[in-house]
Amino acid sequence: MSQPPEAVRVAPKACPLCGKPVVPRYRPFCSQRCAEVDLGHWLTETYRIPDDSLDPDEE
Numbered sequence: 314m315s316q317p318p319e320a321v322r323v324a325p326k327a328c329p330l331c332g333k334p335v336v337p338r339y340r341p342f343c344s345q346r347c348a349e350v351d352l353g354h355w356l357t358e359t360y361r362i363p364d365d366s367l368d369p370d371e372e
């Protein structure tokens with residue numbers, strides 16, 4: 314019944330995108346790829362890219 318204190322202090326973290334172990338360098342993600350994917354999500358949701366095919370001003 315001897316648990317190393319490290320196991321208690323280090324909480325198991327997983328990438329919110331793919332569930333892989335988090336790499337400290339890319340926190341809170343597991344890799345740069347996942348970080349970029351998440352960033353892309355934010356950008357597309359924040360700034361809505363206007364569709365060129367839809368232009369109501371041009372009548």
Ligand SMILES: [Zn+2]
Nearest residue numbers: 328331343347
């Ligand atoms: Zn990931």
